[in-house]
Amino acid sequence: xxxxxxxxxxxxxxxxxxxxxxxxxxxxxxxxxxxxxxxxxxxxxxxxxxxxxxxxxxxxxxxxxxxxxxxxxxxxxxxxxxxxxxxxxxxxxxxxxxxxxxxxxxxxxxxxx
Amino acid sequence: xxxxxxxxxxxxxxxxxxxxxxxxxxxxxxxxxxxxxxxxxxxxxxxxxxxxxxxxxxxxxxxxxxxxxxxxxxxxxxxxxxxxxxxxxxxxxxxxxxxxxxxxxxxxxxxxxx
Numbered sequence: 049x050x051x052x053x054x055x056x057x058x059x060x061x062x063x064x065x066x067x068x069x070x071x072x073x074x075x076x077x078x079x080x081x082x083x084x085x086x087x088x089x090x091x092x093x094x095x096x097x098x099x100x101x102x103x104x105x106x107x108x109x110x111x112x113x114x115x116x117x118x119x120x121x122x123x124x125x126x127x128x129x130x131x132x133x134x135x136x137x138x139x140x141x142x143x144x145x146x147x148x149x150x151x152x153x154x155x156x157x158x159x160x161x
Numbered sequence: 162x163x164x165x166x167x168x169x170x171x172x173x174x175x176x177x178x179x180x181x182x183x184x185x186x187x188x189x190x191x192x193x194x195x196x197x198x199x200x201x202x203x204x205x206x207x208x209x210x211x212x213x214x215x216x217x218x219x220x221x222x223x224x225x226x227x228x229x230x231x232x233x234x235x236x237x238x239x240x241x242x243x244x245x246x247x248x249x250x251x252x253x254x255x256x257x258x259x260x261x262x263x264x265x266x267x268x269x270x271x272x273x274x275x
Contacts, residue, residue, distance in 0.1 A: 133254075153203045
């Protein structure tokens with residue numbers, strides 16, 4: 049069975065600093081991999097996704113993620129965070145995007161001024 | 162494109178009452194999902210329709226929860242005899258066919274059972 053682990057429930061970063069949010073998955077085959085963001089009182093929005101090809105994928109608002117098959121990881125990065133990046137970030141996997149997504153527990157990102 | 166529309170945004174029900182939540186997926190999307198989100202449990206899959214047919218309801222509490230998709234333009238989630246533990250944000254999402262496509266979420270319905 050697939051599973052997703054986001055080991056950090058909360059991450060605090062100073063504005064302008066770099067960011068990495070960790071995600072590890074368990075699956076017998078490489079799944080579709082997603083990062084979603086949830087702003088307060090909003091639904092989830094897709095940041096980026098990966099299935100194959102270049103292991104570094106670019107997303108919206110300067111976010112990127114790197115897939116590592118050897119580490120079963122899909123970490124999210126941003127070079128310089130802005131206060132507006134404060135949100136909860138979810139990593140998810142799916143064997144088929146028309147089927148259910150398996151979600152991590154989410155990481156709340158707090159930006160210090 | 163108005164996105165996935167969920168109504169109402171907030172609903173307060175008394176314990177034992179029925180609650181019906183509505184979802185209008187994005188036009189042309191063939192897959193509709195329902196999730197429940199709480200602080201304690203996080204995001205939980207409830208059920209999934211493809212082309213209006215129920216595909217997987219493995220996440221649905223069997224006794225009081227039901228979901229329907231009578232036409233391609235809306236889906237409903239009904240909770241009978243609501244209990245305080247049903248309090249949560251219920252999220253509806255839709256996607257088009259094809260591998261790797263994005264799942265679009267509504268803003269959710271916050272259900273509070275008092």
